[in-house]
Amino acid sequence: MNDVLEKPVDTHKIREILNANDGARIKTWLSICSRCGLCAESCFFYLTNNRDPRFSPAYKFKSTLAEMYRRKGNVDRDFLRKCYDIIWGECTTCRRCSMYCPFGIDIATMISTARTVCQSQGVVPDGLERTSVNYRETGNQMGMSTDDFLDTCSWMEEETGEELTGLTIPIDKKGAKYMYCLNAREPMYYPQDIGMAAKIFTVAEEDWTMSSTGWEATNLAMYAGDRALAGQVVKNMYEKAVELGVQNIAITECGHAFRSAAFEGPYFAGYAGGKPPVAVVHSVQLFYEYLRDGRIKIDPDKMLTEPVTYQDPCNVSRNGGLWEEGRKLTAFLAKDFREMTPNREHNHCCGGGGGFIPMGPEFKKRRMISGRLKADQIRATGAKIVIAPCHNCYDQINDLNKEYNLGVKVLSFKEIICETMIVPDKFKPVEGDDEE
Amino acid sequence: MATVEFKGKSFDVDEDGFISSFDQWNPEWVEYVKASEGISELTEEHWKVIHVLQDYYRKHGIAPMVRILTKVTGYKLKYIYELFPSGPGKGACKMAGLPKPTGCV
Numbered sequence: 001m002n003d004v005l006e007k008p009v010d011t012h013k014i015r016e017i018l019n020a021n022d023g024a025r026i027k028t029w030l031s032i033c034s035r036c037g038l039c040a041e042s043c044f045f046y047l048t049n050n051r052d053p054r055f056s057p058a059y060k061f062k063s064t065l066a067e068m069y070r071r072k073g074n075v076d077r078d079f080l081r082k083c084y085d086i087i088w089g090e091c092t093t094c095r096r097c098s099m100y101c102p103f104g105i106d107i108a109t110m111i112s113t114a115r116t117v118c119q120s121q122g123v124v125p126d127g128l129e130r131t132s133v134n135y136r137e138t139g140n141q142m143g144m145s146t147d148d149f150l151d152t153c154s155w156m157e158e159e160t161g162e163e164l165t166g167l168t169i170p171i172d173k174k175g176a177k178y179m180y181c182l183n184a185r186e187p188m189y190y191p192q193d194i195g196m197a198a199k200i201f202t203v204a205e206e207d208w209t210m211s212s213t214g215w216e217a218t219n220l221a222m223y224a225g226d227r228a229l230a231g232q233v234v235k236n237m238y239e240k241a242v243e244l245g246v247q248n249i250a251i252t253e254c255g256h257a258f259r260s261a262a263f264e265g266p267y268f269a270g271y272a273g274g275k276p277p278v279a280v281v282h283s284v285q286l287f288y289e290y291l292r293d294g295r296i297k298i299d300p301d302k303m304l305t306e307p308v309t310y311q312d313p314c315n316v317s318r319n320g321g322l323w324e325e326g327r328k329l330t331a332f333l334a335k336d337f338r339e340m341t342p343n344r345e346h347n348h349c350c351g352g353g354g355g356f357i358p359m360g361p362e363f364k365k366r367r368m369i370s371g372r373l374k375a376d377q378i379r380a381t382g383a384k385i386v387i388a389p390c391h392n393c394y395d396q397i398n399d400l401n402k403e404y405n406l407g408v409k410v411l412s413f414k415e416i417i418c419e420t421m422i423v424p425d426k427f428k429p430v431e432g433d434d435e436e
Numbered sequence: 437m438a439t440v441e442f443k444g445k446s447f448d449v450d451e452d453g454f455i456s457s458f459d460q461w462n463p464e465w466v467e468y469v470k471a472s473e474g475i476s477e478l479t480e481e482h483w484k485v486i487h488v489l490q491d492y493y494r495k496h497g498i499a500p501m502v503r504i505l506t507k508v509t510g511y512k513l514k515y516i517y518e519l520f521p522s523g524p525g526k527g528a529c530k531m532a533g534l535p536k537p538t539g540c541v
Contacts, residue, residue: 130538141539144501152503159513185540188501189525192513218540254540358539364451391540 001084001129004122005077013120015073021113022069029105030066033058039107042100044348044373045090057097057107060086065114080123087114088125089366092354093223094314099345115225127360128224135229139236140216141358142184152187153194153210160195165429167202169194172244173209178281179246180210181217181237181261183254183391196414197252200287203421204295208250214240217249217257219265223355227268234265241278248279250286253412255315255353255390258282263319284322284389287413288329298332302420308334309383311374311397312347313390323347330387333416338381350374350388352396368403371396375404386410442468454529454536458493461533469531474521482519482531484509489532499529499537 040046040056049055064083068075093108101107118124124132134143150171157169170176180201186193194210201208214236221229241249251258262280266273290296310330317323323344330337340347351371356363374397378386386408388394397410437456440447445464448456453469455461466486470478488508492500502524506513520527525541 127538134538142537143498148501148503152501155503155506183540185525187503189523189537189541191502192517220539358541361451361454361536395541 001123001126005081009076009121011073014117017117017120018069018073026110029110030069032103033105038100038102039097042097044351045370048370048372055090060091061107061110065110068117080118080121083114083118084123087111088359089363092349092356094349094353095319116227119225124224125359127358128220128355131220131358132224132226132229135221135233140184141218141220142188144184144188146212149187150212152191156191156195160198162429164199164202164427166427167198169198170209172212175245176209177207177247178250179241179244180208180250181215182252183218183257184216185391193414196418199418200414203423203427204290211240211244217251217261218254219260220355220358222260222264231268231270234260235269237261238269238277246278248281251280251282253283253389253414255313255392258320259315282316282320282322284316284326284329287417288325291329291332297422298420299422304334304385306384307336307338307382308385308387309338309340309378309381311350311386311388311393312344313393314349314353316389317347318345329413333420338383340377340381348373350393350396352392357392357395371400375400375406378406378408384408387413389413452536455533458533465533466531473527473531485519485528486532489528489534493534499534
């Protein structure tokens with residue numbers, strides 16, 4: 001990014017973005033904030049940085065987006081560089097402050113708009129920009145080719161099929177009930193996640209499919225502020241779902257992928273109604289339904305006996321509405337459940353959301369400082385296992401585990417379900433002579 | 437960025453614990469990080485994975501997907517996890533001196 005800091009600022013372009021967003025909402029928000037300070041106490045950055053007023057959400061939008069409007073877009077590179085630190089380095093757009101604002105000001109939306117302004121001038125974290133290049137070239141954040149993706153799926157079908165008879169990973173099956181969409185890290189670096197999902201779908205006897213294109217559910221372009229690209233990414237998925245005529249899109253255990261696919265994506269893609277063309281379901285909901293309806297049964301002798309706590313991912317719980325489903329699902333799997341405080345929609349961000357982890361090492365130190373609150377929350381539960389149905393929470397809590405010596409193990413629901421579910425005889429592989 | 441000294445060698449290490457430049461890699465680095473990656477003793481199999489990762493990185497400038505790693509080494513996924521408990525994406529790449537992969541990892 002450093003070389004772009006030399007280029008002149010395109011204030012015309014900035015004004016264009018500001019004008020396009022200058023609707024009733026932002027106008028109202030900018031004028032009604034009374035600096036009451038309630039948002040400050042809700043923000044984990046503020047709480048972990050000595051209650052420095054510069055970390056209060058109101059200060060963050062006041063010194064960035066509000067200032068852009070006040071100066072009618074006539075800002076310089078120094079100003080954009082200062083914004084960069086605040087909007088990417090001091091806010092994960094977790095939206096907790098919006099809940100505590102007595103006027104309901106959606107500060108995260110304003111921070112996102114400020115990100116769009118900065119991104120338009122090339123001011124964006126390198127780690128996110130690298131994923132944008134990949135999204136543009138291949139449709140997924142890791143630049144994986146279609147051949148490589150399909151090869152990984154068929155390999156996982158083969159390797160996991162040795163453990164579960166009848167397991168298949170269907171590709172592009174028309175009219176399936178669910179099109180299961182992923183985070184590119186799964187086929188690229190954690191292919192076992194695909195194998196585990198296939199096991200769960202097989203035992204639940206689900207009518208599901210993966211898709212040869214449009215399988216990428218993540219949308220880091222959303223966090224980079226590149227709304228046009230974010231729209232393209234999510235459109236790839238929507239259009240594939242429509243082409244295949246599937247009934248639902250199911251999203252892997254990723255938080256921001258759900259936020260993108262279910263809530264923000266339709267707007268990025270330019271769908272006036274604000275609804276995705278096909279219903280979007282998160283894994284937490286889907287897996288809960290399998291257990292609730294008895295399609296998957298858990299072996300009581302295999303249930304987790306160590307103390308367990310549940311990390312409410314911001315984009316699954318507060319922004320996705322699934323906090324009770326997460327708990328009910330956990331109750332099927334764990335005997336000793338301990339709540340973090342606060343919890344459910346009030347839970348704090350893991351400290352690694354909003355693109356913080358893919359933004360790279362440049363931001364690691366801050367991520368560990370702001371994550372201290374989450375580390376304290378986890379430690380206070382006495383839990384030995386943290387369930388995190390979001391890759392980002394998962395990685396951040398693993399990092400916090402090392403940084404703060406929490407002594408916990410982080411698990412996804414997939415991992416626990418695969419270890420604890422009763423596999424009906426018909427799916428059990430027949431012991432062959434060669435396995436003696 | 438911090439500098440690590442180990443057995444007479446010096447490494448610039450980023451905040452995620454990856455060496456900042458592949459050129460700085462040498463076998464002492466693997467010795468240095470193995471304990472934090474949960475490995476007690478290095479075997480030929482570990483070195484085979486490390487060398488495959490490095491050959492691929494020299495040719496393509498990125499880490500290979502796990503599928504390629506299993507194809508070239510002939511190891512099953514579970515075995516790679518036995519070798520590298522923190523996984524092929526992070527643990528093995530870190531040991532091989534590759535940069536942390538791009539994206540949500």
